Structure formats: C-alpha cells, structure tokens
Amino acid sequence: MKPKEGEDVIISSDTQRKNRVPPGQRLTQSWPVLHAGKVPSFNEKTWDFRIFGLVEEEVVLTFDQFRSLPMVKVYSDIHCVTGWSMLDMLWEGVSSIEIRKLAKISPEAKFVMVHAMGAYTTNLPLEELFDDDVLFAHRVNAENLTPEHGYPLRLVVPKLYFWKSAKWANGLEFIKENRAGFWENYGYHMHGDPWKEERYADR
Ligand SMILES: Nc1nc2c(c(=O)[nH]1)N[C@H]1C(S)=C(S)[C@@H](COP(=O)(O)O)O[C@H]1N2
Ligand SMILES: [Mo]
Numbered sequence: 001m002k003p004k005e006g007e008d009v010i011i012s013s014d015t016q017r018k019n020r021v022p023p024g025q026r027l028t029q030s031w032p033v034l035h036a037g038k039v040p041s042f043n044e045k046t047w048d049f050r051i052f053g054l055v056e057e058e059v060v061l062t063f064d065q066f067r068s069l070p071m072v073k074v075y076s077d078i079h080c081v082t083g084w085s086m087l088d089m090l091w092e093g094v095s096s097i098e099i100r101k102l103a104k105i106s107p108e109a110k111f112v113m114v115h116a117m118g119a120y121t122t123n124l125p126l127e128e129l130f131d132d133d134v135l136f137a138h139r140v141n142a143e144n145l146t147p148e149h150g151y152p153l154r155l156v157v158p159k160l161y162f163w164k165s166a167k168w169a170n171g172l173e174f175i176k177e178n179r180a181g182f183w184e185n186y187g188y189h190m191h192g193d194p195w196k197e198e199r200y201a202d203r
Contacts, residue, residue: 075090081188100130109176110125111176152168
C-alpha cells in the first residue's frame with residue numbers, strides 16, 4: 001500500500017526509480033511465502049531479542065521492551081532472488097538506527113550476523129544494517145505480519161534481495177570478519193544487490 005498524503009514515512013530510495021523492477025525480476029500481486037523449515041512458534045512470555053558479539057555489554061530485550069521502542073514507517077519494494085518482486089510495501093516497526101542506540105558496538109565490528117528463530121541467519125555489512133530504510137517490522141500494509149511472513153518481528157532490508165530480510169528475527173551478532181549466513185552457505189551471494197544481480201556467489 002502507498003503512503004497517504006502527508007503521512008510520516010521513510011521512503012526507500014529505490015521506490016523513486018523510474019523503473020522499479022530490477023533486471024531478471026517480474027512483478028507478482030499475491031505475496032508468496034518462502035522459507036526453509038517450518039514457521040516457529042512464538043510465545044511472548046519467553047521471546048527475547050539479543051544483541052551480542054562485539055558489543056561492550058550484551059543486551060537482551062523482552063517482547064514488551066521491544067514493543068515499547070519508538071516505531072517508524074518505511075515504504076519499500078521487495079525482490080526475491082527466485083525472480084518475483086512486489087511494490088508498495090508499507091512497513092511499521094523499529095528502525096535499526098533505534099536498535100543501534102541500545103548497545104555500545106565495538107569499532108572492530110564491520111559486519112552483522114542477523115539471527116532468527118529456527119536457526120536462520122543472514123549476514124550484512126554494518127553500513128547496510130544501519131541504512132535509514134532498514135527496520136525490524138511488526139506490521140505491513142496496516143496489519144500485523146502474519147506468522148508465515150515473520151510475526152512477531154522481521155528484519156526488512158529494502159535495498160538487498162529479500163533473503164536478507166530475516167523473518168522471526170531475534171538477534172544481532174556484531175562481528176569483525178564477514179561470515180556466510182544460512183542461504184549464503186548454500187551459494188547465495190554474500191552481498192545481494194538486486195540492481196547488480198548479485199544472486200549467487202561464483203564459487
Ligand atoms: N527466518 C527466515 N527468514 C527468511 C527466510 C527463511 O528461510 N527463514 N527466507 C528468506 C527468503 S529467501 C525470502 S524470499 C523471504 C520471503 O519472505 P516472505 O515469505 O514473507 O515472502 O524471507 C527471507 N527470510
Ligand atoms: Mo528468496
């Protein structure tokens with residue numbers, strides 16, 4: 001859904017392109033569900049979000065604490081490496097920049113490993129985690145995310161292929177050297193820019 005006139009929304013820059021569909025992608029109207037394994041069960045009493053690795057002190061947030069962080073809205077498109085794209089996603093959640101305020105990250109840290117329930121992981125350079133259009137979303141298009149699409153919390157990284165947008169996100173591990181996450185271990189690209197078609201690693 002598109003933002004309303006005057007609505008306070010962060011506009012992801014790729015939505016302003018004349019051609020919003022990256023090379024080799026086609027548009028879909030119905031949103032596919034795609035993940036390895038099964039939808040993890042969520043219990044708000046036991047759920048937590050952990051910030052660890054190269055940080056001065058580890059931070060653990062309960063669900064209530066995470067839900068009480070200030071929220072933003074982000075307007076973006078999404079691009080799955082298997083070839084489908086969708087336009088006009090309006091996400092609501094906590095900006096990654098808000099999360100950055102919660103921990104003292106060591107200057108040694110250059111990358112982040114995003115962790116999710118069900119042992120999913122995906123890696124990102126820090127600059128891309130802290131881009132202004134990156135958020136941990138609870139809601140999309142004015143509704144809570146469904147469990148299949150990542151409720152209670154999914155990362156959204158609009159400028160990279162959608163596998164970087166971990167569903168059921170529950171942790172950030174700050175690291176010095178880049179390390180492959182789940183799909184990256186199966187040969188997906190370490191970076192994943194859809195405009196450069198960084199789909200698979202050539203190795
Ligand atoms: N936890 C988790 N997140 C994940 C995945 C996964 O397997 N597990 N797959 C990724 C891939 S490849 C895509 S295309 C999107 C799909 O999200 P959707 O099911 O909401 O369309 O989730 C990404 N996030
Ligand atoms: Mo994907």
